[in-house]
Amino acid sequence: MTNQILITGCGTFIPPEVIDNETLVKAYNAHVKEHNQEYSEEIAVGDKTALKTSSADFIKNASGIEERRVMEASGIVDPRRLRPELKDRNPDELSYQAEMGLAAAKNALNQANKSASDVGMLISACSNYERPYPSLAIEVQEALGITGFAFDMNVACSSVPFAIRLAYNSLITQPELPGVLIISPEFYTGHLNFRDRDSHFIFGDAAGALYLERSETSKSNNTFFVKNIQLQTHFSNNIRNDGGFLRQAVNRTDPWHPRNLFSQHGRAVFKEIIPLVSEMILNQLEEEGIENSSVKRVWLHQANGKMNLLLAKKILAREPSPAELPLVLNKYGNTGAAGVVLAFSESQNLDQESWGVFCAFGAGYSAGSVLLQKC
Numbered sequence: 001m002t003n004q005i006l007i008t009g010c011g012t013f014i015p016p017e018v019i020d021n022e023t024l025v026k027a028y029n030a031h032v033k034e035h036n037q038e039y040s041e042e043i044a045v046g047d048k049t050a051l052k053t054s055s056a057d058f059i060k061n062a063s064g065i066e067e068r069r070v071m072e073a074s075g076i077v078d079p080r081r082l083r084p085e086l087k088d089r090n091p092d093e094l095s096y097q098a099e100m101g102l103a104a105a106k107n108a109l110n111q112a113n114k115s116a117s118d119v120g121m122l123i124s125a126c127s128n129y130e131r132p133y134p135s136l137a138i139e140v141q142e143a144l145g146i147t148g149f150a151f152d153m154n155v156a157c158s159s160v161p162f163a164i165r166l167a168y169n170s171l172i173t174q175p176e177l178p179g180v181l182i183i184s185p186e187f188y189t190g191h192l193n194f195r196d197r198d199s200h201f202i203f204g205d206a207a208g209a210l211y212l213e214r215s216e217t218s219k220s221n222n223t224f225f226v227k228n229i230q231l232q233t234h235f236s237n238n239i240r241n242d243g244g245f246l247r248q249a250v251n252r253t254d255p256w257h258p259r260n261l262f263s264q265h266g267r268a269v270f271k272e273i274i275p276l277v278s279e280m281i282l283n284q285l286e287e288e289g290i291e292n293s294s295v296k297r298v299w300l301h302q303a304n305g306k307m308n309l310l311l312a313k314k315i316l317a318r319e320p321s322p323a324e325l326p327l328v329l330n331k332y333g334n335t336g337a338a339g340v341v342l343a344f345s346e347s348q349n350l351d352q353e354s355w356g357v358f359c360a361f362g363a364g365y366s367a368g369s370v371l372l373q374k375c
């Protein structure tokens with residue numbers, strides 16, 4: 001068992017406020033009505049395009065999402081605002097994402113039976129940061145009282161498998177490192193375009209966290225052996241957010257400018273991601289000599305229920321049972337990099353020595369798959 005690297009703790013933070021599809025659509029459609037009335041003359045002469053209404057049935061059927069948890073609901077469902085309404089916290093207060101990451105981190109450490117002194121390295125792995133610096137991970141390090149070091153990384157929705165690779169390599173090569181904590185605090189509603197019919201329904205807010213350590217130090221009775229990690233990136237503009245620090249320099253200061261917020265060509269992403277991810281996982285299983293029949297769990301990025309079903313069928317070469325393919329996006333929406341951790345957290349009851357695939361994918365394109373075996 002020397003030098004086996006295990007995931008021994010998993011924790012989440014789910015914000016208490018809920019917005020269901022009907023409420024979200026009502027707010028969006030009120031905005032559409034107001035817009036179309038305000039610009040009725042321009043629309044009549046073809047100078048502006050009338051906006052189309054959204055539909056709760058479309059959202060559920062196309063994505064599988066029924067409701068989402070958010071950090072602040074009242075601003076999002078106000079048709080005149082359509083974005084969260086937050087107090088601008090002072091630099092001496094804990095930032096929003098640090099609060100989310102800290103809560104998930106504490107839960108992961110609890111599950112692992114560990115404390116802050118057992119963390120030598122803390123990685124924040126998510127798609128969006130509320131500021132470029134100081135690093136969010138260092139803020140959480142300070143709040144937890146960790147003496148090692150911490151840093152932020154971003155590989156969009158695939159960030160967690162990439163962070164697992166870093167954690168794994170560090171634990172193998174740095175014997176002085178007691179354990180690695182990964183946090184993924186996703187505050188997606190802060191940069192979601194709630195005026196965009198194609199994407200206003202997609203995201204929710206949540207955080208996930210994982211603790212990794214060597215088998216020798218494990219004090220947890222719920223552990224997963226990290227067997228094989230595959231990572232891939234291929235450039236694509238199909239999921240994009242240009243809301244970076246050059247906004248002002250390039251004179252794109254309108255906060256509602258579509259390029260300053262999330263946008264995607266969802267149908268193209270759906271088609272292109274499925275072969276990329278399924279091939280990567282099938283190669284991974286072949287490399288390890290693991291038959292599909294031995295894979296008992298597929299924890300996937302939570303973007304689209306139909307996409308996950310298609311992926312799972314390809315990976316397992318059979319129809320997955322609901323237990324084999326845990327879906328949480330119906331109640332949480334797409335929670336970015338945190339999504340696969342939320343699915344993992346709610347579905348860890350595997351038989352000893354069973355295999356599971358932990359896989360995330362998204363913008364970049366990027367994809368990462370971690371083969372796990374229940375200890």
Ligand SMILES: CC(C)(COP(=O)(O)OP(=O)(O)OC[C@H]1O[C@@H](n2cnc3c(N)ncnc32)[C@H](O)[C@@H]1OP(=O)(O)O)[C@@H](O)C(=O)NCCC(=O)NCCS
Nearest residue numbers: 053054055058062063157197198266267269270303304362
């Ligand atoms: C985003 C997604 C749910 C959209 O579903 P889709 O079936 O591809 O939908 P489309 O955008 O092709 O639109 C289909 C139709 O629904 C309509 N539509 C789009 N949004 C709508 C809405 N909110 N309400 C009602 N109708 C809507 C479109 O106008 C289109 O109508 P048409 O056929 O008359 O032209 C889906 O493409 C998806 O989840 N893709 C994967 C995305 C992904 O994994 N991203 C990773 C990001 S982390």
